[in-house]
Amino acid sequence: MESEEGQAVAGAEYVLHLYITGATPNSARAVQNIKEICERYLAGRYELQIVDIYQQPELAREARIIAAPTLVKRSPGLIRWLVGDLSERRRVLTLLGIEPDPNDPYLHG
């Protein structure tokens, strides 16, 4: 059970669930990326849950996961599936509806 409740805030603005497959490189990068984004942009107003579907395969079905890693944005707005290791920072921010910070070193990475 690697389900990691990072800074869970009741009634948080951002509810994000990241589904990973153990410690594969893609998954590790995705975890790193989302944590950075949350800390930099969403401090105090997000709820991030990381689910390892190797450990909890039954959750993959409920969350309609096909690809891995996948970040499911449950709120705000419509539910979206962000597939991939989240390394395209600008695109991820746009999809999450966050204004990019020009000082973000990964913005162009």
Place this chain on the structure above:
Amino acid sequence: MTAASPVLPQLPKAPTGIEGLDDVTDGGLPRGRPTLICGSAGCGKTLLSVEFLVRGIQEFDEPGVLMAFEETADELAANVTSLGFDLKQLQADKKLRVDHIHVDRSEIEETGEYDLEGLFIRLGYAIDSIGAKRVVLDTIESLFSGFSNQAILRSEIRRLFRWLKDKGVTTIITAERGEGNLTRQGLEEYVSDCVILLDNRVINQITTRRLRIVKYRGSTHGTNEYPYLITEQGISVLPVTSLKLAHAVSDEIVSTGVSGLDEMFKRRGLYRGSSTLITGTAGTAKTTLGAAFALEACRRGEQCLYFAFEESPQQLIRNMRSVGMDLQPYVEQGLLRIEASRPTLNGLEQHLVTIHKLIGEFKPACVVIDPISNLVSVGSITEVRGMLTRLIDYLKVQGITALFTALMSGSKANQEMTEEGISSLVDTWLHVRDLEGIGERNRGISILKARGMAHSNQVREFLVTDEGIRLLDVVIGPAGIVTGAGRHTQFLQEQALALAAQQEVERREREVERKRRVLEATIANLRTEFESVEEELRHVGQEEQQRQQDQRQARQQVAQGLAPRPGGTSAAEPTNS
């Protein structure tokens, strides 16, 4: 299909349980390997896959997983309910898992490197949770609409098939038919074991469905295109070889509805459960014979189903009433059901589905199909043959006595169709035809074959009268059997001959009488003559006697005269006298 060549290990196969498909594939799909089923929209890919799973569960106790990319579990369950598949129950029994993979481009965004491990995990979890032996991926190509990175998708799909193989599950992957390719996304290059192509073809505005095994590595298989039906019981592939010829037979005899015709069979009728074909050219009363058969069945109190492909029920009833056969009361009683439709209304397979369905509903003892030749307009000869084989087989298995009519045109092609196509399947073959003479046509009926029964070899003329069909007695003329006006002429001739013969006999009798009388007269004459001779003889005899007596007296007198009366003598004389 017997257990042959035990020397070489056969490729293990997973029987599908789908009617006919296991015959075509020589035992089923390759066990533990993926099979690709491709076809255009609406040809039954999903249905075939679902049936593969359901039959696997019901008949072979092999639980299955259905990964549905296009339909939700509820939609799918609803779609196959009409076939009697209760997916919900099977899921509750932990025999089936339906996992809907929702792929929606608008909800999925790609943000970097990924793989399809999520799909693998879901599939693996589903398989392991019920111990599945069978998997269906319907239709995996949907992934291509949700993900844009083709390179990842292709390598992942390749990996998926490899993984399924390693898991040892028998898999069906369905795919849309592509232009020029078997599948739109070229999936056939990943599935190398077995590829089945379903086809939904429109020829002359009529749709027929066909199945073909494009390849089957390591196994023999039927190479033809086989028509298949989507029936109430699921998919039914119709290879001719599926005729098992193992139905029960009856020894009971049923009437043809025409007494004269019954007489032509040694046992006075047809075997129950047999199939009879009536062929003939136009206007030779095939329908009337069919109706007579149906009417007779109703009179016996049996249910009869009449498929009319040429006439409406009302028209049929009216026309048959004109020849003294009233079908209406039986229709009202519910014994007779007339189903009329234009053959071109549906594809061939659809007709057979309808026929199957109605027979299943109505459970008739007798079925009349009038005419089957009209169905030829719907498909090619081989197709029709395949379908009819299956239909006749079906009717026999159900123990239904069937009568088909078939129109034969003068052309050879059509005749061959009948001869090669159907006649070998039917038990009894009656042929009605025009006996065309000078200035008239007469109808003749003959029995071409009757399996298991001796029968007349004659062509019998028959009339369609106000009281139905009446077979006329056989009249043999100098050149064989005569009919029509010839029959009449023959009759008159025979009458004249008979009269002449009669007169001859009378003349001879008179002659004899006359001779007898002459003879008698002669005899009388002779007798008279004899009598006169006798008379004369007697007369002569008497005279002679008289003469001798006279002589004797004269002599005595002479003797007495010479010695005139001596006393002694005279004294002695009174004592002597």
